Amino acid sequence: MTISAAAGTDVRAARDRYVSRAVTAPPLVVVGADGARITADDGATYLDFAGGIGCQNLGHGPAGVVRAIHEQVDRYLHQCFMVGMYEPYVEVCRRLAELYPGPGSAYKSVLVNSGAEAVENAVKIARAATGRPAVVAFDRAFHGRTLLTMSLTSKVVPYKRGFGPFAPEVYRAPVSIDALEHLFKADVDPQSVACVVLEPVQGEGGFIPMPLDFPRRLRELCDAHGILYVDDEVQAGVGRTGPVWAIEHYGVTPDLLVAGKSLGGGLPLAAVTGRAELMDAVPVGGLGGTFGGNPVSCAAARVVLGTVATPEFRRRADAVAWTLRTRLDALAADLKEIVEVRGLGPMLAIELPPELVTATIAAARRRGLLLLSCGLRGEAIRLLPPLTISDDDLAEGLGALEAALREAVAS
Numbered sequence: 532m533t534i535s536a537a538a539g540t541d542v543r544a545a546r547d548r549y550v551s552r553a554v555t556a557p558p559l560v561v562v563g564a565d566g567a568r569i570t571a572d573d574g575a576t577y578l579d580f581a582g583g584i585g586c587q588n589l590g591h592g593p594a595g596v597v598r599a600i601h602e603q604v605d606r607y608l609h610q611c612f613m614v615g616m617y618e619p620y621v622e623v624c625r626r627l628a629e630l631y632p633g634p635g636s637a638y639k640s641v642l643v644n645s646g647a648e649a650v651e652n653a654v655k656i657a658r659a660a661t662g663r664p665a666v667v668a669f670d671r672a673f674h675g676r677t678l679l680t681m682s683l684t685s686k687v688v689p690y691k692r693g694f695g696p697f698a699p700e701v702y703r704a705p706v707s708i709d710a711l712e713h714l715f716k717a718d719v720d721p722q723s724v725a726c727v728v729l730e731p732v733q734g735e736g737g738f739i740p741m742p743l744d745f746p747r748r749l750r751e752l753c754d755a756h757g758i759l760y761v762d763d764e765v766q767a768g769v770g771r772t773g774p775v776w777a778i779e780h781y782g783v784t785p786d787l788l789v790a791g792k793s794l795g796g797g798l799p800l801a802a803v804t805g806r807a808e809l810m811d812a813v814p815v816g817g818l819g820g821t822f823g824g825n826p827v828s829c830a831a832a833r834v835v836l837g838t839v840a841t842p843e844f845r846r847r848a849d850a851v852a853w854t855l856r857t858r859l860d861a862l863a864a865d866l867k868e869i870v871e872v873r874g875l876g877p878m879l880a881i882e883l884p885p886e887l888v889t890a891t892i893a894a895a896r897r898r899g900l901l902l903l904s905c906g907l908r909g910e911a912i913r914l915l916p917p918l919t920i921s922d923d924d925l926a927e928g929l930g931a932l933e934a935a936l937r938e939a940v941a942s
């Protein structure tokens with residue numbers, strides 16, 4: 532499909548006229564996307580290291596996913612699982628059970644529309660299973676924009692300012708066992724805590740991987756107090772760090788795992804998965820929703836899960852990680868402005884002074900590379916290329932990043 536520049540201008544003008552300004556969007560008008568590349572209305576192509584915020588671990592329009600979507604579209608569209616069950620929903624839940632980062636396969640799932648909705652449901656399940664009200668989240672957490680999940684989120688602007696009052700019974704601690712023990716003495720009785728919610732690599736918070744022993748010690752603390760461990764893998768999961776789930780790096784089994792973003796291969800789908808007895812602790816009819824587990828999204832997710840669980844995917848993700856890490860470390864050794872290169876596997880970011888982040892992202896865009904920032908002060912550039920990216924595209928993207936960074940530093 533082609534679209535004229537004039538039509539693109541119309542899109543921009545109509546966006547200003549009809550779309551709430553609260554939804555930020557750069558001036559880019561997308562007319563096509565394939566693999567690691569996006570085509571704009573003016574014919575320019577961009578290497579996409581943003582992936583619709585981490586939703587394209589397999590790139591734009593992976594052939595198997597697109598084929599499965601077409602086949603499902605020809606069969607039936609929306610059904611609502613609560614009206615008539617269908618195989619793609621059950622099949623995704625079966626795959627999620629098989630892939631759960633824990634022993635055996637006695638795991639069940641509920642499918643929903645978005646990461647935030649999944650986190651909300653994980654908290655509902657934890658409350659129903661424990662009979663306790665409180666939830667503990669961490670400094671720099673991001674769990675979504677709905678009332679409960681923005682209450683769990685640890686960033687005021689733009690996520691919380693003006694949107695209170697917030698959900699009650701949400702407590703926060705730094706990522707530290709000592710701090711949690713203090714929280715349990717000073718602020719909340721651990722006997723009234725239903726769950727902790729933790730990202731294995733904090734995404735929006737700045738691509739901060741959990742310290743190596745923290746998930747294990749958190750698991751022990753949870754076990755000591757009968758608290759459930761909710762692993763939010765919305766951004767770090769579905770292969771983004773190499774293994775299917777980032778928590779696999781830590782060898783810890785969570786009680787509930789939340790997945791989203793790349794799960795639907797570009798279509799909206801999210802899931803909560805956990806031990807069968809926890810998932811069944813909610814009374815019949817207590818979970819669900821009109822569109823949750825849409826058949827077309829499930830048809831896509833089935834292929835996505837099949838792909839990210841293969842040794843070939845893992846090998847490629849590890850190779851991408853190695854290339855990214857080597858190049859970024861070399862850059863950091865040369866440019867004193869780089870405060871840190873951090874992340875887990877290929878889920879990597881570079882920390883810079885925030886004004887350099889903004890300038891580098893703008894310079895990269897001019898050079899045909901799409902990047903996103905993250906971090907409490909917008910102090911990091913996160914890299915979310917497809918993990919199926921070719922060596923040439925990866926080298927070109929990293930070249931553009933380096934040139935943009937040097938340009939920003941020089942100006």
Ligand code: PLP
Pocket residue numbers: 584644645646647648650673674675676730734735763764765766767791792
């Ligand atoms: N949890 C994490 C770790 C996320 O990164 C996000 C989104 O960025 C969410 C939850 C919310 O997902 P959604 O935007 O699909 O509601």
